Amino acid sequence: MSFLSNQGLEREFIENASVKLDDAEKLINISRQKNHQKILEIGTFVGVSTAVLGLCLPESKIVCVDADLPVELLNLLCVKQFEIKNKQTHLYFVEKVLKHFEFLTIFTLKRGFFSCGFPNQEDLDKVVNYGINLEDREIIGREVCEEYGPFDLAFLDADHRTEAVKQDLTLLSSYIKPEGTIILHDVGLDYWGQQVRQGVELFLKEHPQKKFNVEGEIGFIS
Numbered sequence: 001m002s003f004l005s006n007q008g009l010e011r012e013f014i015e016n017a018s019v020k021l022d023d024a025e026k027l028i029n030i031s032r033q034k035n036h037q038k039i040l041e042i043g044t045f046v047g048v049s050t051a052v053l054g055l056c057l058p059e060s061k062i063v064c065v066d067a068d069l070p071v072e073l074l075n076l077l078c079v080k081q082f083e084i085k086n087k088q089t090h091l092y093f094v095e096k097v098l099k100h101f102e103f104l105t106i107f108t109l110k111r112g113f114f115s116c117g118f119p120n121q122e123d124l125d126k127v128v129n130y131g132i133n134l135e136d137r138e139i140i141g142r143e144v145c146e147e148y149g150p151f152d153l154a155f156l157d158a159d160h161r162t163e164a165v166k167q168d169l170t171l172l173s174s175y176i177k178p179e180g181t182i183i184l185h186d187v188g189l190d191y192w193g194q195q196v197r198q199g200v201e202l203f204l205k206e207h208p209q210k211k212f213n214v215e216g217e218i219g220f221i222s
Contacts, residue, residue, distance in 0.1 A: 003100055004046055007093060013075065013082040018048035019157070019185060026218040027155070028056045030183055036060055036152040040145070040175075042114045042168060043158030046071065047094035049185070053155065054103045061106060063148045065158075066090050067137050068111040073130045077123055108148065112140035114158055115167040141171050149175035157185035160192040165199025169221070173207060180222075187219035 005011045019027060031039075031053065037060055044050050044066035053062055068091045069077075075084040091109050098104040117139065118124040127134065145151075154172055158164070169182065176182060187196050200212055200219065212221050 003097060004048070004093060007096060008086055009046065009071065009093070010082050010084060013071075013084055014046060014048065016080055016082070017045055017074070017078065019052065020217070023185060023217050024049070024052045026215050027052055027183060030181065030218070030220060031056055031153060034152065034179070034181075038148065038151045038153075039063070040149070040151045040154040040172070041065070042141075042154065042156050042172070043185075044094055044109075045074075045090055045157070047090075047097035049155060049157060050094055050107070051097050051101055054098065054101060054106060058103060058106065061108070061148075063108045063110060063144060063151075064091075064094065065110045065112065065114050065140065065144055066094070067113050069127070069132065070130070073127065073132065076126055076130070110140060110144050111136075112138050114141035114144075115139065115171040116159070116164055118159075120161075141168075145171070145175035150177045150180070151175060152177055152180050153183070154180070155183045155185070160186055160195050162195045162198040162202065165196050166202040169199065169203040170206070173203070173210075182221040184219040184221070186217055187214055188217045193217070 004014050036057055039060050039062045041050060041064045044064040050064055068089045070087045070089050072084050072087050075081055098107055156168055187193050204210055210221050
């Protein structure tokens with residue numbers, strides 16, 4: 001977190017959109033329960049959870065998928081906004097973080113959406129008006145999963161809207177090993193937590209054999 005602050009990102013902005021300390025500890029505990037060789041992270045942002053995964057699972061191969069938006073634009077899309085004027089994109093900071101901790105080689109960074117683009121017109125208008133060409137950010141989830149899967153573990157922290165969560169889980173579930181785990185962030189009782197939970201519920205209706213457990217803001221499907 002301090003490293004990213006030194007790169008010009010406001011600490012409160014990073015904390016608002018990344019895993020908190022308690023969540024990071026839960027992520028570490030769940031990740032270390034098994035020997036996870038292949039991991040998929042969806043919704044990398046600026047690399048906080050990415051660094052956590054790399055530090056606790058240095059022998060794993062980790063693939064990260066992110067739309068790679070400018071941090072200034074992501075701030076405009078958030079409900080709570082900060083004074084952010086940095087035009088660098090998410091993966092620019094992720095690469096810096098991974099180089100800082102000297103484990104870039106275990107990561108593969110992929111730019112694009114996982115299972116769907118922006119689900120509502122308001123956000124889409126903001127992105128287009130900002131000057132982003134969405135043709136540069138295709139939906140790449142299935143392609144990534146076919147090339148690098150199946151995975152032992154996935155960490156899903158992308159679009160929190162109900163339908164997007166359901167779509168991500170539906171695609172992801174086909175590329176998780178039978179004994180694998182999907183970890184979800186932001187499953188609390190606030191607005192976005194409820195959206196994520198509803199997406200999980202829709203997914204579970206079609207996959208009743210799966211189990212969903214919650215520990216604070218972290219949920220996991222196995």
